[in-house]
Amino acid sequence: MLQNGPSSSASGTRTPAVAMLRLLGGFQISQALYVVARAGVADHLADGPRPVPEAAEAAGVRTDLLRRLVRSLATEQVFDFDADRDTVGLGPLGHTLRSDSGDSLRDVALMWMDTHYRPFAGLWSTLHDGVPAAERELGKPFFDWIAEEPDRVAGFSAAMSDLMTTLRQDALDSLDLSGVRHLVDIGGADGTALADLARRHEHLHGTVFDLPHVVEGADPVLHKAGVADRIGTQGGSFFESVPDGADAYLACFILHDWNDEQCATILDRIHRAADPGARLYLVETVLGEGTAPEVATLLDLTMMGMLDGRERVREDWRTLLSGAGFRLDRVVETTGPMCVIEATRTDD
Ligand SMILES: C[S@@+](CC[C@H](N)C(=O)[O-])C[C@H]1O[C@@H](n2cnc3c(N)ncnc32)[C@H](O)[C@@H]1O
Structure with missing residues (x-):
């Protein structure tokens, strides 16, 4: 039976x-x-x-x-x-x-249980003092802990790549890149997103920007996709500066990792690097909008336990953007759980 x-x-x-x-x-x-x-x-x-x-x-x-x-x-x-x-x-x-299915979550299963599972036992303390459970469990902020071991970096990037395909592909598909010549992917990890976009938009040039030890992993991905002649990489911290002069910036699944003050700094660094009129695309959940609200609320729990970030409602996004010199143009819902928040850098 x-x-x-x-x-x-x-x-x-x-x-x-x-x-x-x-x-x-x-x-x-x-x-x-x-x-x-x-x-x-x-x-x-x-x-x-x-x-x-x-x-x-x-x-x-x-x-x-x-x-x-x-x-x-x-x-x-x-x-x-x-x-x-x-x-x-x-x-x-x-x-x-399965490791090879088009909608595989195997690397998420491995990463979540290897890195997220134990910290969540400390959610009780987080609820009282606001310190992310992971920071207490790991003894340091999550991304600093990831950076310590190449295996952790590789596991995290592999899980992000799984989530890119399963959660964010629809959002990338709906990006309006008409007229964009150079796109910088802020926190672009191993280049999976930009490689995919460059493959589909033959005119597109771009830069994958992430922490130095992470962006190292992008070269093989860009070569495998046959786009290494148009897409470069740059290592650095988005709390310091980001590559300048591009006509569009993408921050996919980035700002939800950080609190409002940290987001303001990251947006300020993009504002400094971008010319007036440059476009900014945020791929994020918008609480109360989108097709899979249960994913947004699950990710909000993830942010609470692992980082000092959170998921946000549309007005939160508008406030963050306008405070950093960007105008929220529109929120595009996709068939997946993520939305594309389109903004324009305003004049100084
Ligand atoms: C949640 S992942 C998102 C990765 C990718 N954009 C995606 O959608 O799959 C966040 C990324 O931010 C990067 N990151 C964290 N702190 C950073 C910093 N200070 N400067 C640049 N990148 C950073 C991480 O290395 C990681 O690749």
């Missing part, structure tokens, strides 16, 4: 206590997803269902325990588990844990 979870029973029939218990157990589900992602179980099922012992051997884990994990995650739509045949296949969500 195929065991595949709550979709078969009407969730409306659940008592509030049962629904709450599932929410409370979320930390166990997260860890179960992590271990199957880390063991590459979904990759080993890419060609179809297999006997559980065979899948366990391929993944290098214990058969009896994998069977129990698979059964638990079948109720979450991750696997199809046939108890009679003792086989496991991918359920409706399973391919997102």
